[in-house]
Amino acid sequence: MEVGKRQILFQYLPGKVFDHRDGVIARVRSIVGREHKDVTPSLLLQSIREHASSWPADMRTNLPDQHLNDLSQFVFLDPLELEAELFPLVFWCNNDSCAHVRVVNEDTVPRTAKCTRCSVGEAIQMPFVLMHACGRLEAWNPPQCGTCRSRADLALQRRGKLLGSNSRWWCLRCQVAVTPLTPRCSCGWSNPADGISPMMQYELYRAGRTMYPQTVTAVNQPNRSEETTKLLATDGWAAAATSIHLGLDQIRGMSLNEWCRQRRAVDGDGAAATAEISTEELNALMNQLMRGEITPAQMQERVTQARQSASSSQVALSRANLEAAIYNAINLDSPAIASVGREMLESVFLSEATRVGTEQGDSNGTSIERLLAKMGIAEVSVVTDFPVTTAVYGFTRGAPGQKAKLNPFPRDTHYGRIPVYTDVVEADALIVTLNPNMIVQWLESLGYSCTLPGASSPEVSAKGYFLNLFDGVDLRETIGAGAPEARLVFGALHSLSHISIRQAALLSGLDVTSMSEYLLPRSLSYAIFCNHRFGATIGALVSLFDQSLEIWLESIRENRGCVYDPVCTSQGGVCHSCCHLAETSCRFFNLNLARPMLFGGHDRELGNVSRGYLQFSEE
Structure with missing residues (x-):
């Protein structure tokens, strides 16, 4: 069949x-x-x-x-x-x-x-x-x-x-x-x-x-699986991805694959192997030699100096040095870096995706840039090659979570191994990143004391705070009052993502059940994309970005109510009419959602939220 x-x-x-x-x-x-x-x-x-x-x-x-x-x-x-x-x-x-x-x-x-x-x-x-x-x-x-x-x-x-x-x-x-x-x-x-x-x-x-079905979704890189496999086999990839996300000086301007190539030129005991200079550097020296600007002896000396410089750079990019730099910047130790590594890797993958349009929040910029700043959004981009892989590896019966036993599927008769059923889609996607400094200020306005790491810049400090915030928090279970900051931040991000999907469906012509979200809470980002092959690359979201971005953003800001208010508001401000998505669209089971996180009101776990994130960012 x-x-x-x-x-x-x-x-x-x-x-x-x-x-x-x-x-x-x-x-x-x-x-x-x-x-x-x-x-x-x-x-x-x-x-x-x-x-x-x-x-x-x-x-x-x-x-x-x-x-x-x-x-x-x-x-x-x-x-x-x-x-x-x-x-x-x-x-x-x-x-x-x-x-x-x-x-x-x-x-x-x-x-x-x-x-x-x-x-x-x-x-x-x-x-x-x-x-x-x-x-x-x-x-x-x-x-x-x-x-x-x-x-x-x-x-x-x-x-x-x-x-x-x-x-x-x-x-x-x-x-x-x-x-x-x-x-x-x-x-x-x-x-x-x-x-x-x-x-x-x-x-x-x-x-x-x-x-x-028990499903995981990952930002995979089709046609680059060999490169990614080499990257994951290179010691220190989690520290490299975290350093790139934070924008640390030791690795600034370098891609993950470039870091991987340099590190794989280092042998097992950490000593640099013979490092080669780049083709561009070598060609420049050859041209100088041919023009008579340098002698052969001078060229050899400069090649030796370039190799020594490259060797020093390779050692500086080691796992130990990068982890030390991360710890000095945001107090994140080696086990914590390993635990956030995959999300940081996916965050970097997203940043390296091909962008066909980007708008950044700026209170002194264009009307769209000012609107983004009012909404506390640092950046919104549209990409045409969002590489998402869906993998179903097992199932439960009777309950979707940990109240029922988790089972794999029977071993495949042909391969003799546990099957994981996968689907890879490269889709058009809208990627939204919130302003980390604005989120911190919002939490402090609600009376929470945010202890920021003492990094060299406020931006790195704020990013470091959110890397630590979700440590030990299970995002697939209800986040209770014992972790109020985590509930507020994830709730605001998750709720904004759901409202973004619902409004994008109205404007793009895509069915809301055909759209999905991908959340990266530690980097305060989410992507929305079409999960059906038919609509994945027809340009609906690209057209929305090009022609209706301001209308889309305004519709999100104005989506404060629910047809079931005041009942919905009194019960936490979340229901199928205002926030819920289909199970194929939300991998967090519609948990930790609440309009009060964005617009203020009564939250089921935290009680009264005096002002939501969108309210605060407009003030």
Whole structure:
């Protein structure tokens, strides 16, 4: 069965039960795919490891740390088509006076719709399945009667049209009720504190609770996976990315790939190998020699000096030296640098993307620049090659987060490894970066004391503050009152991103469900892009930037209300009408959103927010 890649990634994963186009209920048995060559496996595995590590080890026993640290355990597949099977092989008579349940196999599937027992009702596929938070999903087979020890004469009786607590299994032969309604899961696991019973639950086969895909999204560089792999294999890449983000003098003006090339010219003990001067320098010396401006001996001396200078530069760019510079600037130590490394890497990737338009906030500039400054936005850009990779590596059942066990998909039969299903899109995107100094001033106006590191410039100090702010904060869970600054900053960024998407959809003609966000909270940035191949590069967002940027920004500023106010405002200022996006658009499950973060009002966790970020920035 052939379906679109995005459909596979979110709707047709292995083990998912769905309505087959042939009019039956089916289950995805496997996905046929080829190994994806346009992704960087080590970068994606790092993203997966960070995401999966939010589950305790005993809640992901099928994804232990030794697997998450071993790239050879995984294969990154480009999905092509799916293989499905008839499921469940259980048929239920829709005649309420009969309600007989019959289990068949592939060879004995009924050829007629008539119930073979009563000849009145129709035998339909059982529309319910059994599931458990451990990840198990089974057909709802009839239990064994305690009197006759048979399963052949069981009926599933219900009161009315829906199953409920008063439904029951009934033995038609013995005329007795059979309990329990659902069996105990064979795993034996339960967690009463989170409402997890050892009993399996019945659920409508198409319900979303039967499978929550666990997805990571990474800024990947298609056609540069080899370069990125070399970069990630170079000691100190996290420190280099962090230094570039901060704009430290030691690495100013240098790209990550340039840093990588210089560092790979250094041997393992840190001593510089023979460094080569650049082609440009060598050509300049040759021209001077040919014009008679220098002698051969002078040329040799200058080549030697240039090599020594290059060698000194290589040593200065070592991990130890860069980490020391970062620590001196913003008090970020080596473990903390490693923990923020991937986000800093993606932030640098975004800064190196091809920009076709950029506007910066300036209170003395053009009307758009003044508007950006009033909104506390440092920069908004449009790029045409936003390189985003979506990877689905596992699933949960019953709950989307850590209340259910995390499971990988069954090992691929062809490759023998754990499959990760990936999709790479280079899309048009709008990238928005907030003003770090303005965010700090906003927090201080709300009464929070922001202890900034003593860097050489206010900009570096502010950037360093946000690198430390989210340490130990799980952004995929509700940020509580124990971390108010983190909740305010992430809430403002996340809420602004959602409102930006909703308003961009109205102006660009793209469907709001076809747009996604990508948040980089430590760099106070977010990107919005079209996640569908059809709309990814048709120029809708480029046209919005070129023709309607000021209208878009004004619509964000004015989007203070909700059709459900005052009820919505009294309950935290967040609902499906004003802030929520589809699950394919928001990778943070619509958590930590609130209009009060932007416009002031009552927040569910922090109480009254006297002024929102957009309010403060306009003052």
